[in-house]
Amino acid sequence: MTESTSIHQHFADSAQLLNECADLLAEPIVEVAQGILMALMSDGKLLIAGNGAYASLANTLATYMITRLQQERMALAALSLCNNPSVLSVLTNSEPNDLFAKQIHALGKQHDMLCVLSADGQSTNLVNAIKTAHERDMRVLAITGGSGGEVASLLRDDDLWLNIPGDHPLRVLEAHQVTIHALCAQIDQLLLDGL
Numbered sequence: 001m002t003e004s005t006s007i008h009q010h011f012a013d014s015a016q017l018l019n020e021c022a023d024l025l026a027e028p029i030v031e032v033a034q035g036i037l038m039a040l041m042s043d044g045k046l047l048i049a050g051n052g053a054y055a056s057l058a059n060t061l062a063t064y065m066i067t068r069l070q071q072e073r074m075a076l077a078a079l080s081l082c083n084n085p086s087v088l089s090v091l092t093n094s095e096p097n098d099l100f101a102k103q104i105h106a107l108g109k110q111h112d113m114l115c116v117l118s119a120d121g122q123s124t125n126l127v128n129a130i131k132t133a134h135e136r137d138m139r140v141l142a143i144t145g146g147s148g149g150e151v152a153s154l155l156r157d158d159d160l161w162l163n164i165p166g167d168h169p170l171r172v173l174e175a176h177q178v179t180i181h182a183l184c185a186q187i188d189q190l191l192l193d194g195l
Contacts, residue, residue, distance in 0.1 A: 044111030121149025145172030
């Protein structure tokens with residue numbers, strides 16, 4: 001395989017997965033957008049957690065909620081649990097499995113929603129975050145790939161799940177980025193057109 005062929009294959013694989021997701025996730029994304037707005041209209045906020053590249057995606061989602069994706073609209077209450085260096089450094093050293101759970105104990109309340117982002121749904125700190133959110137009577141949105149792992153097994157009937165049908169971590173991450181864009185565009189549309 002030549003270098004050029006290899007590069008083309010990256011784009012082809014990504015495009016194929018995105019096309020699959022367009023049909024698979026269109027209706028669920030509308031449902032998730034409505035669920036997030038219902039939480040926010042009940043005086044809740046969106047708490048967002050992810051590890052590695054997904055920490056960056058959590059920050060991106062929080063930014064889009066507070067500012068906008070493309071259209072001007074009101075600010076929406078969202079907080080990434082991935083961007084306070086002092087909290088993260090202490091908890092990473094002392095309680096890595098409770099990195100997000102501790103923050104949810106401190107910040108989470110009924111009507112808030114927890115969003116966890118993961119390629120495989122196997123991170124212990126995300127699993128513990130979901131358990132803590134459920135203890136606080138918070139609804140959970142899981143955005144995962146593959147089978148959804150242990151994260152998917154913890155979801156309750158009223159929780160929300162957007163799952164990318166792929167096991168290749170890079171392709172799943174790319175699809176998650178597009179999913180976040182589609183979700184935020186749908187939220188903007190619902191707000192601007194009226195629920």
